[in-house]
Amino acid sequence: MTRKLEHKVAWVSGANKGIGAGIARLFASEGAKVAMIGRTPSEGGALAEEIRSAGGEAFFFRCDVSKEEEVKASVEETVRCYGTVDILVNNAGIVDVRMLHEYTSEDWDRVMGINVKSMFLSFKYAFPYLKEHDMSYVVNVGSISSFVGQDCTPVYTTSKGAVLNLSKSIGLDYARYGIRCNCVCPGITDTPMLHTHLNTEEDPAARYKDRLRRVPLNRPLWPDDIAKACLFFACEDSSGITATSLTVDGGYLACAEWDAAKHE
DSSP: OOOTTOEEEEETTTTSHHHHHHHHHHHHHHOOOEEEEOOOOHHHHHHHHHHHHHTTTEEEEEEOTTHHHHHHHHHHHHHHSOOOOOOEEOOOOOOSOOOOOOOOOOOHHHIIIIOOOOOOHHHHHHOOOOSSSSSSEEEOOGGGGSSSOOOTOOOHHHHHHHHHHHHHHHHHGGGTTTTTEEEEEEOOSSHHHHHHHTTTTSHHHHHHHHHHHTTTTOOOHHHHHHHHHHHHHHHHGGEEEEEOOEEEEEEEOOSSOOOOOGGG
């Protein structure tokens, strides 16, 4: 059976752990050559080696995605190694838990730089290669916070709202080049970033359990769940779909009130 991403080249940010690692593994298993972009060579290098050992093609490139020259260099290295870019997956992101008045301008710029500016930069430098193909794909990873707020993460939620609207703009403006752009919006996903957030609480384990009680599926999402949605948008399974979003949240946003314990 033909793999969905055979002969495709994918640039994936935040690919050293969490959702990004799930995307890298799945895309490689579907035949893509994967440029794994991230900040932690020890994790990213080990994952790239794991993918190669399983018969896939991948390399890791250390990059701060908020810095223009580093993003440019990552795209250039991808093209040097694999010849082009067919798929751009903007997954890198951070969360910063505090009240808005506690932020400095530098704190604001850091979150917005990694979560939003990075998507502008990667598209800017990948576009000359994306437009060479009859069909190419941009997948931006937003959040349920692209639609609603959450406690003590004002800059994060602002950034994720921007990700959704940026995705719509790219999808509209670049459809003429055969580029489709869509946004995947995860719910409560068991990743290192989630636990960074939870660890600001007095009882992280209790907070985690409490949050999951509000999810109708009564379980967290896993990186593989989000990776599958990204794969859908990165191939012709989603032909005809652009400038929109797919929420993967176990039903979280569908309900104003929910207590999973009452429905067991």
